[in-house]
Amino acid sequence: MIDLNRYGRQIILPNFGIDAQQKLQQAKVLIVGMGALGCPALQYLAGAGIGVIGIADGDDIQLHNLHRQPLFYTADINHNKAIVAAEKMRALNPDIQLTVYPFYINNKNALSILQTYDIVIDATDNFPTKYLLNDACALxxxxxxxxxxxRYEGQLSLFNYCQPNGRNIQYRDLFPEPPHSDAILSCEEAGVLGVLPGVMGIMQATEAIKVIAGLGRLLDGVLLTYHALSAKFYEMEISKNPAVQTMNKAEFENIDYDWLCNSNSITPSLSVEEFKHLQQLKQLFIIDIREHNEIPIIDFADVHIPYSTILSANHLPQFPNVKNICVICQRGIRSKAAAAIIQQQAKQKVYHLMGGLSAYFNQ
Amino acid sequence: MMVLFFGNLVDITQQSELAWPFIHNTMQLQQVLYEQYPALQTAQYVMAVNGKMIQTNTILQEGDTIAFMPPFSGG
Structure with a gap:
């Protein structure tokens, strides 16, 4: 039964009709990650009448999520994202079936969960899960x-859309191996304009609806980027990388995705305890690499060189060799990358503070 | 020629678009960019010429647009 009152405004669209609506109602879509991309994608897919929507996220709602995840309210803080999102969608559209996975997708549970869905939406915020979802979907x-x-930019694509001609582009054709997780900043480190993932999440929902309803031109094998500040779109046609092989089930389940994205680290680190001990002994030379506008302001750094300067500088100054040099940032992610750069350029051993100032002030 | 940078690569180049004098191929372009922006050498990216991703050294023509695209991970 199709509810013409609820869906009439999309059913009357040219090329849509009852047929497309029926396809939506028979479709099963899994959204992995119920954050800033997943929330808007979910809202529009639920509104459009997708028959079954799976919602997977092990994370709880935090205050700092709300600026870009307005599906959630302040009263929802500390509740699981997938559970809260599903409750709201049941109120929005009682016609649809919602399946909640209030935990993280990993390579042990992925295949059994994913195989019951027609389409997967990658709304995650980290490389290990992005590679894991890509590999599972390819398999x-x-x-x-x-x-x-x-920051102000988003990427969108449709991967693994198996065409009749056998052409099948996946994320690994673009980036065969994950970068070190410290090489690319997360939203937590780099910041993100709240509305930007909203735009991208809605575009993901659009792409899913087009695939299901058989509408329009798909971003199959095309990487689309959107820059909110320049208001520009850029398209890149992805070419097949002949070296990329789809793995089998055993190979997939044996990969340690976290390790894959964190390996090759040679930067020595200091724990907060070790850091504070050396600080008391006045044996630390501390380099704060946070940008100028970052808080909290601290008074114990010996020098302040923003990360952006370290990345663009040809020559960094030599630091005193008598002390232990330690790089600090907010969370200990940029500091790891910066310590590696300084180490390479200055040929000095450089530590970084694990967990950054967040950990420092929490202990 | 126009050279475009995306994502965190702009932290290195400080510009998202660079007008660049003609260079014969993409490998030479990478080499001169590495001299000017050493951190680019260790950054991860793919290149595209006129909107088509390339995987090997590619001959360039006057007026080509070359893009440097890194992976994004936020969500």
């Missing part, structure tokens, strides 16, 4: 609507 031959953001 199961499921279309994957990929989305990711960086």
């Amino acid at each position: 199961l031959k499921k279309p994957l609507v990929y989305g990711a953001v960086s």
Whole structure:
């Protein structure tokens, strides 16, 4: 039964009709990640009448999520994202079936969960899960609507959309191996404009609806980027990388995705305890690499060189060799990358503070 | 020629668009950019010429647009 009152405004669209609505109502879509990409994608897919929507996220709602995840309210803080999102969608559209996975997708549970869906939406915020979803979807031959953001920019694509001619582009054709997780900043480190993942998440929902309803031109094998400040779109046609092989089930389940994205680290680190001990002994030379506008302001750094300067500088100054040099940032992610750069350029051993100032002030 | 940078690569180049004098191929372009922006050498990216991703050294023409695209991970 199709509810013409609820869906009439999309059913009367040219090329849509009852047929497309029926396809939506028979479709099963899994959204992995119920954050800034997943929330808007979910809202529009639920509104459009997708028959079954799976919602997976092990994370709880935090105050700092709300500026870009307005599906959630202040009263929802500390509740699981997938559970809260599903409750709200039941109120929005009682016609649809919602399946909640209030935990993280990993390579042990991925295949059994993903195989019951027609399309997967990658609304995650980290490389280990992005590679994991790509590999699982390639293995199961499921279309994957990929989305990711960086500050004011977003990326969107449709991967693994198996065409009749056998052409089948996946994320690994673009980036065969994950970068070190410290090489690319997360939203927590780099910041993100709240509305940007909203735009990208809605575009992911659009792409999923087009795939299901058989409408329009798909971003199959095309990487689309959107820059909110320049208001520009850029398209890149992805070419097949012949070296990329789809793995089998055993290979997939044996990969340690976290390790894959964190390996090759040679930067020595200091724990907060070690850091404070050396600080008391006045044996630390501390380099604060946070940008000028970052808080909290601290008075114990010996020198302040923003991360952006370290990245663009040809020559860094030599630091005193008598003390232990330690780089600090907010969370200990940029500091790791910066310590590696300084180490390479200055040929000095450089530590970084694990967990950054957040950990420092929490202990 | 126009050279475009995306995502965190703009932290290195400080510009998202660079007008660049003609260079014969993408490998030479990478080399001169590495001299000017050493951190670019260790950054991860793919290149595209006129909107088509390339995987090997590619001959360039006057007026080509070359893009440097890193992976994004936020969400």
